[in-house]
Amino acid sequence: MTEKRKYADRREYLIKAVAKRRRKVKLMAIEYRGGRCQICGYNKCPGALDLHHINGQKSFGISEKGYTRSWKKIKKELDKCILVCANCHREIEVGITQLP
Ligand SMILES: [Zn+2]
Numbered sequence: 001m002t003e004k005r006k007y008a009d010r011r012e013y014l015i016k017a018v019a020k021r022r023r024k025v026k027l028m029a030i031e032y033r034g035g036r037c038q039i040c041g042y043n044k045c046p047g048a049l050d051l052h053h054i055n056g057q058k059s060f061g062i063s064e065k066g067y068t069r070s071w072k073k074i075k076k077e078l079d080k081c082i083l084v085c086a087n088c089h090r091e092i093e094v095g096i097t098q099l100p
Helices: 003-032 071-078 086-094
Strands: 049-053 081-085
Touching: 003 071, 049 086, 081 086
Parallel strands: none
Antiparallel strands: 049 081
């Protein structure tokens, strides 16, 4: 086995490890914020749950590079968010639904 081959294996392993951690952090974040949509109670699919930043419209970023931050920092951000499902999130954005 060449060095190059080893590097490729390692790289693939790291990509998988990061993807795994991202999924885990998302689930931890969902659980931390109550595990269900704060407006309608939806909890069937974690992928359909979003974190909405209460103050301002600035995107929270937990779904981007936020996943690689430490859990402690993520929790601090999560305290400023509410968990809502994708439908309720859209309704908040267009003003149909008011935040509780
Ligand atoms: Zn909802």
